[in-house]
Amino acid sequence: MNHRIRSGALVAGTLTLTLALSGCFASPGADAGTAGSGRVSLAMLQPPRSGLSPLSDDAFKLSRWSTAETLVVLDDAGDPLPALATDWEQTSKLTWRFSIREGVTFHDGSRLTAEAAANSLRAATGASPVPRILDGVDLRVEVDGGDVVLTTAAPDPLLPNRLSSPQLSILSEAAYASGTVNPVGTGTGPFKLTAVDGTSSATLERYDGYWGEPAAATGIDVDFVPDGTARAAALRTGTADIVEAVPAGQAASIDGNLINEVPMPRTNTLYLNTESGPFADPAVRAAAREAIDRAAIIASAYEGRADEAAGLLGPALPWTAGMRDGAGYREILAGRAEPARVDGVRISLGTFTDRAELPEVAVLVEQQLEEAGFVVEQDVREYQFIETDALEGAFDAFILSRATVLDSGDPVAYFAADFTCEGGFNISQLCQDTVDEAVAAASRTDAGDQRREAIMAAEAKILTTDAAIPLLHERVIQGEALNVTDAARDPRERLLVTGKTRVDAQR
Incomplete structure (x- = not known):
């Protein structure tokens, strides 16, 4: 080589x-x-x-x-x-x-x-x-x-x-x-x-x-x-x-010509516990997936200043969008479970207060899940007081704002941490050989187009499990x-x- x-x-x-x-x-x-x-x-x-x-x-x-x-x-x-x-x-x-x-x-x-x-x-x-x-x-x-x-x-x-x-x-x-x-x-x-x-x-x-x-x-x-x-x-x-990170709630009071929205490699995701509780059943996870109305969440909690999530990776990585149209990606997603009928299924939903929009997102997600037949009990704390419980699988569902490319500019490390059997940030408690194999294959591939194809195949494998339901991709508002x-x-x-x-x- x-x-x-x-x-x-x-x-x-x-x-x-x-x-x-x-x-x-x-x-x-x-x-x-x-x-x-x-x-x-x-x-x-x-x-x-x-x-x-x-x-x-x-x-x-x-x-x-x-x-x-x-x-x-x-x-x-x-x-x-x-x-x-x-x-x-x-x-x-x-x-x-x-x-x-x-x-x-x-x-x-x-x-x-x-x-x-x-x-x-x-x-x-x-x-x-x-x-x-x-x-x-x-x-x-x-x-x-x-x-x-x-x-x-x-x-x-x-x-x-x-x-x-x-x-x-x-x-x-x-x-x-x-x-x-x-x-x-x-x-x-x-x-x-x-x-x-x-x-x-x-x-x-x-x-x-x-x-x-x-x-x-x-x-x-x-x-x-x-x-x-x-x-x-x-x-x-x-x-x-130049001003970093103008809050979305303040943007309306500022001349729009001074506001620039930058897509971030950060996805708000609903993680579902695949190991225990109701969401151990793939069909119940699929019911939660079908219940989510992303547009309503963005309009209310983010005042329209976010992008609907078609996958785990968003517009900050512009190469991802076209690759979801490929036959291979669609074929993998066709393996998703069919939604179960849900009536009175009790679940716990956690999130944290450190990112101002997340408590409101949790309220909206609760409403949408309850309309689908779930009974939701919320637990919202500061991140430092809730992280351990989330990582140990104490919640049936957890809403997280997650950076997706970390320091290398590459999302494979995020996939490995969040969705593989040995992942150190595996809130969904997911452990499936097909996902581990896809992430490992992406990790071994040289940088460039082939690696990007392997990354998208891994994303599709993860989404097929419904262990994670991507909600939206955040934007940062930069003032100039x-x-x-x-x-x-x-x-x-x-x-x-x-x-x-x-x-x-x-x-």
Whole structure:
């Protein structure tokens, strides 16, 4: 086996990807806090939880600010593109060789080398806990000349995709000097992180030594604003140029020209307990499936700002839609059980309060199930107090908002966790050989069209069991002042302010 990927005419893979994800609004509009200053004012949903360590979920902030970069980025279909690695080659079933881009400097002035890149990857493999993207992956990191050589204990066709995770960002050796990972002044992106004020704010400046096209904006001013009403007010009043995650309930009070809806790789799903209780019977699960009115749920709980689910994977993965029309997919789904007649069947239904819409979704689902003949008892708590019960099968049904592509940009890990016999997040308690075999086949397949076909076959196998009834695919509402140009609208939430983003002076 010898697969080689080359950068070809690609210059700055991150910039190429940004163009595919960006929108352009140059017309004048509502005042923005930094109009004409060359700086971008950003209001973000969540403050840092781990000191902006790239080995935590804070890594996605560093990526959204274009300050920390990875060896690889992903295109819209989830296939890998060059970034800090210019090309790569799979030299055996277990070994990959990545060539490191020349002429790149870190924000502290040191030079990107293969050893510097390897140092960041070794820090990730040795971290406790290990970054999610490497969970279960035994990775050995070596350097050979200008290349980083990676060896896995088992064949891993998804390794280049893994390296796109912001949790595997490449920082200078100085970032690791103190025992913790400090991203301030140690990235390679078009913006240099210069200051962090705890969980309150962060400041970035344009890095004039950037290896790609220099940033259009002179800097980024970040405020962490967990309160959704306050973020919406920042957009309405012009105190922020770009606002993350405007609550759906606030959107109606904002000029529609400032609102952009981005499909998310997140599905709200009704999980049914296949191991015990009424839903151990496939025909009773089928009755629940037939009872669901997705359009009514979206209209009420999401004010129309969501997409009906035709499957587990939604419009954030645009390649999925056409593949459901294939004869093979339809043939698999034809194996679903016929619905039973239900009269007075008692079930427990759980969900959690942490995502504001879910309690209302639960009320609507209860009403729809009761119209079909079920008797429903609800249990709604904070997620931290209900997760254990859900995973142990304490509920007959459970409503969950679930990320479907996780860190690699690939949904196989989600399928394996939620729907296989050994899955660690198997709320449905599903264990069927046909599903396990389909997920395993997808996992073994190389990235590209064949893997996507295998993924859709696995989705169809899962849906045939009615262990999970997909309800809707969420959208995130991103606010942008009308004088903002080229803010990224990224379903994976890896990009937001890029080198091309700018705030124009008002006219």
